[in-house]
Amino acid sequence: MIDLGTRLGPLKLKTPFMAASGTFGFGEEFASLMDLRDLGAIVINGLTLMPRKGNPPPRIVETPAGMLNAIGLQNPGLDVFLSRELPRLQKSQVKLIANIAGDTEEEYVILARELCTAGDVLIAIELNVSCPNVQRGGIFFGTTPSTLSSLVEKVRRVCTLPLIVKLTPNVTDITEIARAAEDGGADILSLVNTFQGMVIDTVSRRPFLGNKIGGLSGPAMRPLAVRLVYETYASVEIPLIGMGGIEALDDALQFFMAGAAAVAIGSASFSDPLTILRLTGELKNYLQRMNLPSLEGIIGVAHG
Amino acid sequence: MLLCKAKVLRVEKLAIDCFSLLLEEKNLATGSLPGHFLHIRVGEGPAPFLRRPFSIAGTSPGEGFLQIIFRLRGAGTRILSRACPGDMLDCLGPLGNGFRPRENCKISVLLGGGVGVAPLLFLARRLKEVRERVVLYYGVSRGLEKIPVQNFLPPGVEINLATEDGSGGFAGLVTDLHRSHLQRGLRPEEVFACGPRPMMQRVAGMYRDKKVDMQFSFEERMACGVGACHGCPIEIKVGDSDTVFKRVCRDGPVFNPYEVVW
Incomplete structure (x- = not known):
């Protein structure tokens, strides 16, 4: 009997495949195509305390084997989420992880505190300290070790759910940042968010995106992300969620072998909304073929 | 879906x-x-x-x-x-949300710019079954780009062609052609449009003071197509001074042009 379940410290998932924040909405947009309960978890779109309007268009542009996005965390804000979205999601029995972003430490603390008691449809909190597309907050908290550990510590005190910290790759040494998050009390790290990039429209001679800078996702970033997961695995004790350009089972296996105990699928859901379910089936076949009772046998094996 | x-x-x-x-x-x-x-x-x-x-x-x-x-x-x-x-x-x-034609209406006008005429061909066919007059305006910049729209339409749909290079139909902008018909007494009760933004903006301007139902179809680069990623925003007015970004894919692609920030 194959067990697809995975354990990330205090967080247990039915499968190791999650939908990455920003690519699956609040979970309902794809509901008519699949049973969302078959997903390990859905990390819902980033939430802020106050509503966010988001960046001016264009917000996306296709790039070789990937895309840049600069959405700017458009969301209705905590109050509207709690009153309008959550009651509906509560009925769905889908495993949701709230991704939160603040301008200040205080905002992160309020978001975490409110969401931890909001209802049992939320199974964890992911701290977004890595959004490259907002003016304040976001990536600011994720690039300096002391700033990050101070933030994580404060959120940790009020966070009764498993606490995930999502790291940015836009740093000199990700392992230093990872250790800072671990020291602050993170249960899990997810890595990596998008790489900052730019496309210039050569006709208008200006940056193409309304925000000028965007975040690169898709297969183009996969080897960069695998390297960062590999190095982080060797530097911290807490479990990792890997992500970056996963489309096929082999891509996911690379992340597992680099040290991720779960993976998230991001922009691949845009071209194939059923990517996560397909990979779930393929992983089951793979484990069977390899005579492995569970995923545990391959996590981190690339380190020898 | x-x-x-x-x-x-x-x-x-x-x-x-x-x-x-x-x-x-x-x-x-x-x-x-x-x-x-x-x-x-x-x-x-x-x-x-x-x-x-x-x-x-x-x-x-x-x-x-x-x-x-x-x-x-x-x-x-x-x-x-x-x-x-x-x-x-x-x-x-x-x-997406499609066009929502009015319940009771005799004359519908449709304005298509370039390949933007595509959804209007579908709409014109449906409208012809229930309207006295369906009047299509179709504009292209060069005659070479003109698609044979008559092949996609049932008999009875009035087709008005405008080419900016003057190679067929009215020589000039499709919006100028339409304006001349309005001046001659055409009184549509609803107007649908799809095409380049400057063209749609001119159409909206033409009807600013008239009580006519307006529905325009917009285009934006999209990722998910279902409303999950917020990658295809359109700026929409809220109240007197505020605006929000709606999703072209999920909240549109058809919007009221008077709510759109051009």
Whole structure:
């Protein structure tokens, strides 16, 4: 009997495949195509305390084997989420992880505190300290070790759910940042968010995106992300969620072998909304073929 | 919304850089309404990485056929233009909120700019069944780009062509042609438009003081196509001074032009 379940410290998932924040909405947009309960978890779109309007268009542009996005965390804000979205999601029995972003430490603390008691449809909190597309907050908290550990510590005190910290790759040494998050009390790290990039429209001679800078996702970033997961695995004790350009089972296996105990699928859901379910089936076949009772046998094996 | 494979029946070149694709997929054909779009995966693997949205130009629900019309714009549309009969296309659709024609109405006006005429052809066919007059304005910049719209329309739809290069129909902008008809007494009760933004903006300006139902279909680059990613924003007025970004894919693509921030 194959067990697809995975354990990330205090967080247990039915499968190791999650939908990455920003690519699956609040979970309902794809509901008519699949049973969302078959997903390990859905990390819902980033939430802020106050509503966010988001960046001016264009917000996306296709790039070789990937895309840049600069959405700017458009969301209705905590109050509207709690009153309008959550009651509906509560009925769905889908495993949701709230991704939160603040301008200040205080905002992160309020978001975490409110969401931890909001209802049992939320199974964890992911701290977004890595959004490259907002003016304040976001990536600011994720690039300096002391700033990050101070933030994580404060959120940790009020966070009764498993606490995930999502790291940015836009740093000199990700392992230093990872250790800072671990020291602050993170249960899990997810890595990596998008790489900052730019496309210039050569006709208008200006940056193409309304925000000028965007975040690169898709297969183009996969080897960069695998390297960062590999190095982080060797530097911290807490479990990792890997992500970056996963489309096929082999891509996911690379992340597992680099040290991720779960993976998230991001922009691949845009071209194939059923990517996560397909990979779930393929992983089951793979484990069977390899005579492995569970995923545990391959996590981190690339380190020898 | 379905995720399905549609069979390519015919690929036809309609004008320079302009193609039509006839597809067979029973459920898509029966479920699609004017203004809906398909989000099509044009290649295998990572290039092109994203799907491409195309508005639906017509359906034959009985036969299970549906049609899209598109212009060559880049790598994605080039691949699509080379599709062969028998190919299976990965389609997500029908998506979006379509046009909502009024209950009681005698005269409808439709204005299409370039390939933006595609969803209006579908709409004109449906409207002709219930309207006394359906008046289509179709504008292109060069005569070479003109698609034979009459082939997509039932008899009785009034077709008014404008070419900016003067190679056919009215010489000039389609909006100037339409304005001259308004001055001569045309009184539509509802106006639909799809085309380049400057064209749609001129149409909206023309009707600013008139009480006419206006529905315009917009275009934006899209990623998910279903409202999850917020990648295709359109700025919409709220109250007197505020605005919000709505999603072209999910909240549109059809919007009231007076709510749009041009």
